[in-house]
Amino acid sequence: MKTVAQLFILTFMAVPAFSQDFEEIVKVVADDRETEDRAAWSVDISGDFAIMGAYGDDYGASPNMGSAYLYQRDGLDWVQIQKLSNSDQESYDRFGWSVAIDGDYAIVGAYGEDEDEDGANSLSKAGSAYIFERDEDGVWVEVQKIVAADRHAGDEFGSSVAIHGNTAVVGAHIDDTDEDGLNWMYHSGSAYIFERGADGVWTQTQKIVASDRSPGTEFDPDHEDWNDRFGESVGVWNDFIVVGAPFASKAYMFEKVGGVWTEVSFLTTAETYWLDRYGQDVDIDSTTVMVGAYTEDENSALLDYMKNAGAVYVFNRVAPGTWNYTQKITPADRSVGDHFGLSVSIDGDYMISGTHQDNHDENTENDLENAGSAYIYERTGGVWFEIQKLDASDREIEDQFGIAVSISGNTAIVGAYQQDYTPEGTDYQEDAGAAYIFTNETCPAVSSSQDVVLCVGESVTVGESTYDAAGIYTDILLSAAGCDSTVTTTVSFEAPIETGVSIAGITLTAELDGASYQWIDCHDNSPISGATDQSYTPTANGEYAVIVTDGDCSDTSSCTAITTVGLTSNSLQNQVSIYPNPNKGEFILKSNAGMIGAQLEILNDLGKVIYTQSISQSQEVISLSDLAGGVYMLRLATDEGLVIKKVIVE
Numbered sequence: 001m002k003t004v005a006q007l008f009i010l011t012f013m014a015v016p017a018f019s020q021d022f023e024e025i026v027k028v029v030a031d032d033r034e035t036e037d038r039a040a041w042s043v044d045i046s047g048d049f050a051i052m053g054a055y056g057d058d059y060g061a062s063p064n065m066g067s068a069y070l071y072q073r074d075g076l077d078w079v080q081i082q083k084l085s086n087s088d089q090e091s092y093d094r095f096g097w098s099v100a101i102d103g104d105y106a107i108v109g110a111y112g113e114d115e116d117e118d119g120a121n122s123l124s125k126a127g128s129a130y131i132f133e134r135d136e137d138g139v140w141v142e143v144q145k146i147v148a149a150d151r152h153a154g155d156e157f158g159s160s161v162a163i164h165g166n167t168a169v170v171g172a173h174i175d176d177t178d179e180d181g182l183n184w185m186y187h188s189g190s191a192y193i194f195e196r197g198a199d200g201v202w203t204q205t206q207k208i209v210a211s212d213r214s215p216g217t218e219f220d221p222d223h224e225d226w227n228d229r230f231g232e233s234v235g236v237w238n239d240f241i242v243v244g245a246p247f248a249s250k251a252y253m254f255e256k257v258g259g260v261w262t263e264v265s266f267l268t269t270a271e272t273y274w275l276d277r278y279g280q281d282v283d284i285d286s287t288t289v290m291v292g293a294y295t296e297d298e299n300s301a302l303l304d305y306m307k308n309a310g311a312v313y314v315f316n317r318v319a320p321g322t323w324n325y326t327q328k329i330t331p332a333d334r335s336v337g338d339h340f341g342l343s344v345s346i347d348g349d350y351m352i353s354g355t356h357q358d359n360h361d362e363n364t365e366n367d368l369e370n371a372g373s374a375y376i377y378e379r380t381g382g383v384w385f386e387i388q389k390l391d392a393s394d395r396e397i398e399d400q401f402g403i404a405v406s407i408s409g410n411t412a413i414v415g416a417y418q419q420d421y422t423p424e425g426t427d428y429q430e431d432a433g434a435a436y437i438f439t440n441e442t443c444p445a446v447s448s449s450q451d452v453v454l455c456v457g458e459s460v461t462v463g464e465s466t467y468d469a470a471g472i473y474t475d476i477l478l479s480a481a482g483c484d485s486t487v488t489t490t491v492s493f494e495a496p497i498e499t500g501v502s503i504a505g506i507t508l509t510a511e512l513d514g515a516s517y518q519w520i521d522c523h524d525n526s527p528i529s530g531a532t533d534q535s536y537t538p539t540a541n542g543e544y545a546v547i548v549t550d551g552d553c554s555d556t557s558s559c560t561a562i563t564t565v566g567l568t569s570n571s572l573q574n575q576v577s578i579y580p581n582p583n584k585g586e587f588i589l590k591s592n593a594g595m596i597g598a599q600l601e602i603l604n605d606l607g608k609v610i611y612t613q614s615i616s617q618s619q620e621v622i623s624l625s626d627l628a629g630g631v632y633m634l635r636l637a638t639d640e641g642l643v644i645k646k647v648i649v650e
Contacts, residue, residue: 022376022412022438024393026078027423029434030054030069039069039433040415042099045408048073048446051084051106052415052435053096059089066095068108070140071437073411075446075483078437082140086110086130088119095130098161100168104134105196107168109158117145127157129170131202144202148172148192150181157192164236166196171231171243179207188213189230191243193261210245210252211263233292235284240317242267242289244279251279251291253315253323264321267291269313269328271302278313285346287317292341292353299330310340312353314384329384331355331375333364340375343415345406349379352390352412354402362389372401374414392416392436394425401436411439449488455553456496460489467491497550499557505637506562508544509535516549522559530606537607538562539633564642572640582648585625593618595638602647603633624649 028050030039034057042053050071057067068084084106086095090113098109113128115121131144146168148157152175160171175190177183193206210230230252233244239256251267267289272278278293296311298304314327329351331340335358343354358373360366374390390412392401396419404415419434421427452460459468462475470492477485500511510517519531522543528536538544543559575592589600595615602611602624611624615636624632627649636643 020440020442022388022390022440024390024436024438025076026437027393027434028052028069028071028078028080028437029419029422029432030057030067030083031080032083033422033427033429033432034058035429036431037067037429037433038417038431040404040419040435041417041433042097043404043406043413043415043435044099044101045406045411045413045437046101046103047408049101050078050406050413050435050437051099051101051108052413052433053099053108054433055094055097056431057096059085062089062091064092064094064112065089066093066097066110068096068099068106070106073446076439081138084108084130084132084140084142086113086128086145087142088113088115088145090114098129098158098171100161100163102163102165105163105168106132106140107161107163107170108132109161109170111156111159113158116147116151121151123151123153125154125156126151127155127159127172129158129161129168131168133200143200146170146194146202146204148175148207149204150177150207152176155190160191160231160234162234162236164238167236167238168194168196168202169234169236169241169243170194171234173229173231174227175231178209178213181207185213185227187227187229189228189232189245191231191234191241193241206261208241208243208254208261208263210243210248210250212248212266214248232280233282235282235289237284237286240284240287242282242284242291244282244291246277246280249273249276249278251282251289251315253289255321265323267313267315267323267325269325271298271328272296272313276311280342281344283344283346285348288346289315289323290344290346290351290353291315292344294339294342296330296341299334300328302328304334306334306336308337308339309334310338310342310355312341312344312351326382327384329353329377329386331389332386333360333389335359343374343402343405345412347407347409350407350410350412351377351379351384352405352407352414353377354405354414356400356402358402361391361395366395368395368397370398370400371395372399372403372416374402374405374412376407376412390414390436390438392419394421396420410441411437413437446483446485447488448485449490451490451492454491454493456493456555460491462487462489494551494553497548497553497555499546499548499555501546501557501560503560505642506565507535507537508546508560508562510546510548510557512548512550514550518547518549520545520547520556528606530608533608537603537609538565539603539605539607541565565644572638573643573645576636576643576645578634578645578647581646582650585627585649586621586623587647589615589620589622589634591615591618591636594640595636598636598638601635601637603635605631 037054038056039054055066070082071078093110094112095110111127155172155175157172174187194202228248230245235242241254253265276293276296281292291313294310295308312329338355338358340355356372376388377384399416400418401416417433498512519536600613632647634645
């Protein structure tokens with residue numbers, strides 16, 4: 001007979017008002033589903049993303065390599081966005097046996113994997129896990145394979161995983177050695193902690209084991225393994241880690257103090273014992289821990305014996321290092337063999353627990369053997385109340401709905417790894433598996449963020465708002481589903497472009513090197529055809545500017561006035577003559593002796609210099625026979641001024 005530790009009598013409490021009912025909004029299946037993939041053996045959800053493990057997925061003739069599927073919320077719907085597999089997949093890796101997701105990080109366990117992180121040192125079922133991160137394009141990319149530093153054959157590292165922020169925890173439930181890799185104790189179990197550094201690398205920082213790990217040397221002929229199995233389940237939240245050890249009938253609480261994870265508490269009750277499978281699954285959110293005991297026999301009042309009906313136990317942190325047992329939870333319609341507590345998940349004031357062998361629906365009717373169910377609980381005034389039982393809309397015998405559960409905000413996901421049909425009720429594939437997503441939001445809020453980098457002078461419009469200054473802005477829009485959509489926009493600006501222009505004579509030069517250029521006539525801001533060099537020499541008086549393009553940004557210089565094109569005294573102009581003119585591209589330039597040494601330039605109609613020569617005698621023969629017909633400008637810079645002459649080539 002079990003000792004009564006605490007008794008919660010709620011009979012005379014006022015029944016609180018609860019949130020709106022959770023409704024099934026979608027059934028998701030793999031787009032490449034096959035027989036015995038067993039998708040949704042493991043599930044997790046975080047915000048707008050959910051992950052579903054399919055450890056039995058095959059690749060060709062290679063069985064049970066495993067995979068995982070990612071889904072993203074789209075209004076009220078959820079759509080498959082990606083299939084994940086391990087980069088070094090092999091038969092019987094069972095990648096997807098365990099999954100976890102938090103923000104832009106996901107971890108997938110492959111307890112049957114044999115090689116180390118370098119694909120070497122094969123040890124049968126030593127196990128591994130794989131970290132995926134969501135990149136800037138929204139693609140989930142495998143960034144690292146992680147293994148235990150003291151790996152051994154048969155450890156099954158990756159049998160359980162959890163991730164929160166920059167911390168990941170991986171269980172190795174049948175590891176035999178202590179935190180130093182010593183003191184062999186058969187299947188006592190362990191867990192490994194990995195932390196993400198500033199360089200993005202996940203590094204093992206500690207191995208943890210139970211302080212009272214048992215020798216694990218006694219067996220019962222009716223049971224294969226009765227050893228502690230520390231690491232059968234793991235959970236992490238900031239500086240708190242909980243680890244389940246179902247055959248020790250305990251969960252263990254660790255807190256990070258001074259950079260070291262230290263065991264601070266046994267999460268136990270006097271009423272449980274090792275056959276309850278207490279700690280088969282655990283979860284933590286903030287300062288609340290849920291511990292499942294799926295073969296517990298008595299209800300929350302420690303009465304009404306029903307073999308293997310199951311229970312969930314609640315613990316709360318009341319002081320550093322102190323976690324108190326506060327409540328035992330059992331469903332109102334519990335039955336023999338339901339296995340309530342096999343799977344548990346908590347987020348805020350909601351908890352969900354699966355009963356994968358429950359037979360009857362939410363109305364205690366329509367018995368279907370092992371169809372399965374799940375229960376939602378809500379915390380009010382510090383006490384957890386059952387608010388709803390969830391069933392699959394297309395429940396069938398042996399679906400095992402509730403084998404895995406997860407909840408995030410107002411959305412829950414429930415796995416049914418032996419479900420056989422697509423959402424349309426067609427394409428029978430035995431044990432292909434499916435997951436069901438529920439929400440109590442009739443119009444779930446959607447949040448998104450965007451980083452916008454603008455050029456100087458630009459602006460961005462979000463909804464009805466326009467932003468032309470750097471800052472962080474929030475707008476609430478209407479999504480495609482008709483729900484509020486919060487958009488956070490971070491606006492920043494590229495550095496201003498240098499648009500200075502220098503002038504030498506009548507030649508203009510943009511001061512920024514290595515850019516692209518387009519000179520324009522400021523009279524009508526029209527681009528000058530072909531004037532795309534860094535320098536430009538006008539052929540007529542006027543005002544000119546340059547558009548400078550550097551990278552993705554462009555800016556326009558101030559206008560510069562040119563007033564000296566062709567302006568010299570008549571006497572100076574008369575000292576220079578060209579004949580014949582028109583000509584065929586060859587002509588004689590005649591000038592007085594004082595112009596010897598002056599620089600001669602020929603410009604085309606775009607103002608581009610196409611010919612230069614220094615005057616060495618008073619009568620020079622200029623040969624431009626390869627020029628196309630047209631009007632060209634001859635420019636002669638002398639000490640007395642600038643001489644401009646037209647040259648007509650026929």
